[in-house]
Amino acid sequence: MTKKKTYLPYSVIIALMAAALGLCIVGSVVLGRYPIGLRELCGIIGSKFMDVEPFWKPVQESLLLNHRLPRILLACLVGCCLSAAGAAYQGVFQNPMAAPDILGASNGAAFGAALAILLGFGGGMVTAFAFAASLLTVGAVIYVGGKARGKRVLGLVLSGIMIGSLVSSGTSFIKLVADPEDQLPAITYWLMGSLNGASPKDVLFALFPMALGLVPLHLLRWRINILTLGDEEAQTMGVNARRLRTVVILAATLATAASVSVSGVIGWVGLVIPHLTRRMVGNNYKYLMPASMLFGAIFLLMVDNLSRNLLATEIPLGILTSLIGAPFFIYLITRDGERH
Amino acid sequence: MSMNVEHLSFAYGEREVLRDVSFSVEYGEFLSVLGPNGVGKSTLFRCMLGLLTPTAGAAYIGGQAVASLSARQLSEKIAYIPQSHNPVFNFSVFDMVLMGTTAQTGSFASPGKRQRSRANKALDRLGIFDLKDRGYGSLSGGERQLVLIARAIAQEAKVLVMDEPSAALDFGNRMRVMHTVQSLTRDGYAVIQSTHDPEQAYMYSDKILALQGGRVAAFGTPQDTMDAALVSALYGVDVEVCSMRGDKIRVCIPASL
Numbered sequence: 001m002t003k004k005k006t007y008l009p010y011s012v013i014i015a016l017m018a019a020a021l022g023l024c025i026v027g028s029v030v031l032g033r034y035p036i037g038l039r040e041l042c043g044i045i046g047s048k049f050m051d052v053e054p055f056w057k058p059v060q061e062s063l064l065l066n067h068r069l070p071r072i073l074l075a076c077l078v079g080c081c082l083s084a085a086g087a088a089y090q091g092v093f094q095n096p097m098a099a100p101d102i103l104g105a106s107n108g109a110a111f112g113a114a115l116a117i118l119l120g121f122g123g124g125m126v127t128a129f130a131f132a133a134s135l136l137t138v139g140a141v142i143y144v145g146g147k148a149r150g151k152r153v154l155g156l157v158l159s160g161i162m163i164g165s166l167v168s169s170g171t172s173f174i175k176l177v178a179d180p181e182d183q184l185p186a187i188t189y190w191l192m193g194s195l196n197g198a199s200p201k202d203v204l205f206a207l208f209p210m211a212l213g214l215v216p217l218h219l220l221r222w223r224i225n226i227l228t229l230g231d232e233e234a235q236t237m238g239v240n241a242r243r244l245r246t247v248v249i250l251a252a253t254l255a256t257a258a259s260v261s262v263s264g265v266i267g268w269v270g271l272v273i274p275h276l277t278r279r280m281v282g283n284n285y286k287y288l289m290p291a292s293m294l295f296g297a298i299f300l301l302m303v304d305n306l307s308r309n310l311l312a313t314e315i316p317l318g319i320l321t322s323l324i325g326a327p328f329f330i331y332l333i334t335r336d337g338e339r340h
Numbered sequence: 341m342s343m344n345v346e347h348l349s350f351a352y353g354e355r356e357v358l359r360d361v362s363f364s365v366e367y368g369e370f371l372s373v374l375g376p377n378g379v380g381k382s383t384l385f386r387c388m389l390g391l392l393t394p395t396a397g398a399a400y401i402g403g404q405a406v407a408s409l410s411a412r413q414l415s416e417k418i419a420y421i422p423q424s425h426n427p428v429f430n431f432s433v434f435d436m437v438l439m440g441t442t443a444q445t446g447s448f449a450s451p452g453k454r455q456r457s458r459a460n461k462a463l464d465r466l467g468i469f470d471l472k473d474r475g476y477g478s479l480s481g482g483e484r485q486l487v488l489i490a491r492a493i494a495q496e497a498k499v500l501v502m503d504e505p506s507a508a509l510d511f512g513n514r515m516r517v518m519h520t521v522q523s524l525t526r527d528g529y530a531v532i533q534s535t536h537d538p539e540q541a542y543m544y545s546d547k548i549l550a551l552q553g554g555r556v557a558a559f560g561t562p563q564d565t566m567d568a569a570l571v572s573a574l575y576g577v578d579v580e581v582c583s584m585r586g587d588k589i590r591v592c593i594p595a596s597l
Contacts, residue, residue: 220448235389235391238411238412
């Protein structure tokens with residue numbers, strides 16, 4: 001007889017994660033080179049809703065509302081979207097190795113951003129270019145994948161790899177012809193992913209497409225289970241597999257494109273966070289989806305805190321996510337005890 | 341009349357797989373479909389399940405053409421039980437069974453109390469309630485097959501289509517699964533299975549449909565259909581069929597023996 005371990009119910013785990021996320025957000029506000037205390041945080045937020053006599057410096061208010069808070073929110077949203085999209089793609093492609101860039105969303109965004117930087121645009125235009133190019137790339141992948149003969153899912157994955165590498169060569173070419181003094185570093189930095197300089201405008205820009213992606217993923221989460229069984233079984237259980245897959249892919253793509261267009265390329269989160277979450281709440285998407293969203297938000301927020309506080313200069317997120325995540329992941333996969 | 345197939349033909353492009361296939365199954369009956377590999381058993385099942393559209397003829401369920409029903413409507417009438425497979429993700433047995441109830445709730449909903457109790461009942465009915473919290477991936481082939489049958493029961497369709505339920509199972513599990521399947525017909529289910537084992541088809545089923553070259557070679561009670569001529573013709577080997585135990589059992593023996 002093996003000893004039976006007692007586990008927390010999944011819904012309790014998810015509630016704990018939500019509480020942890022709340023604590024992380026509050027904690028992150030306090031962290032930073034310029035001190036903002038809990039009292040100031042409560043005061044500044046409170047003053048938006050009622051009369052509070054300002055006891056804080058104006059610079060604290062401006063820093064909090066225009067820089068720190070948007071950045072924290074964006075870190076949470078990006079982490080949430082990437083890991084939700086990763087979990088969704090893993091289900092749709094019946095492949096635990098699938099990640100949000102499987103259909104070329106990141107490659108497309110990188111190309112769009114590089115192109116915008118080459119053309120001399122800055123800020124919001126880079127984001128808009130990245131978002132549009134990301135969606136166009138995935139659209140092309142889906143179009144070509146639909147034309148492919150044989151298995152539909154395999155066709156999509158293959159066309160994702162092909163068009164993704166085609167777009168990447170475009171990005172490389174742009175780097176080649178970009179001005180090495182200012183454009184090339186800007187492109188390289190963007191490709192490493194960062195939330196540096198996040199503004200309230202970025203949050204507003206990303207929020208709508210992100211919500212448009214996250215809400216359907218959350219609502220359809222039980223049905224994603226059925227997709228993992230394959231089309232024929234899904235169909236005989238009364239689920240229109242083709243339509244469902246299309247909706248899930250579109251939602252996951254919107255969430256991914258919105259994320260990478262504001263944050264740059266942050267690999268890894270979308271692959272690994274869903275995996276770690278599977279170990280905590282099992283494979284049932286009813287719990288896996290919300291838990292992945294919360295865990296992704298917590299993870300990226302913590303990594304971004306390190307990114308902005310660890311050294312005097314910012315460390316790009318893309319570097320940190322792998323640096324911290326990979327050893328942690330190796331530790332977890334070498335330990336047994338999977339839940340289902 | 342639960343399921344009847346009338347003059348059904350199917351071709352993949354130029355290649356004709358099924359030609360003019362007709363048969364029927366009543367609720368409470370167990371039909372075995374016999375035939376060599378590649379004869380079109382799976383294609384026939386796909387047509388019955390609405391996964392493929394016949395090139396001529398049609399399958400009817402409760403008098404309605406399968407092709408005229410939506411996936412959801414079909415799932416209320418007919419359930420498919422695949423061969424026990426290795427899933428990509430290791431779901432719990434309970435979740436696996438609960439998936440059968442998906443079409444009973446809205447697209448944005450998860451299964452509710454009603455569906456959970458159906459899944460529990462189905463597990464109980466198949467005597468695998470104890471496996472409930474185990475991972476489907478950690479089960480033996482026989483247990484997995486029972487889980488997939490439980491999933492079809494939870495789906496609450498009265499026609500069950502099984503793709504070689506006893507293939508790849510050991511001797512004991514094969515018997516256990518077949519007994520369970522047979523007992524389902526007493527609850528009013530119509531069960532249609534494909535099998536490679538004529539002796540087993542004779543022992544358990546109420547009717548046999550034999551396919552050869554995409555056509556019906558024989559259709560009727562096991563006593564009327566399963567003889568040396570049929571088995572020899574189907575599988576291209578010379579066999580003698582011996583009757584035992586007052587014709588409850590028929591055994592195929594190589595004629596050269």
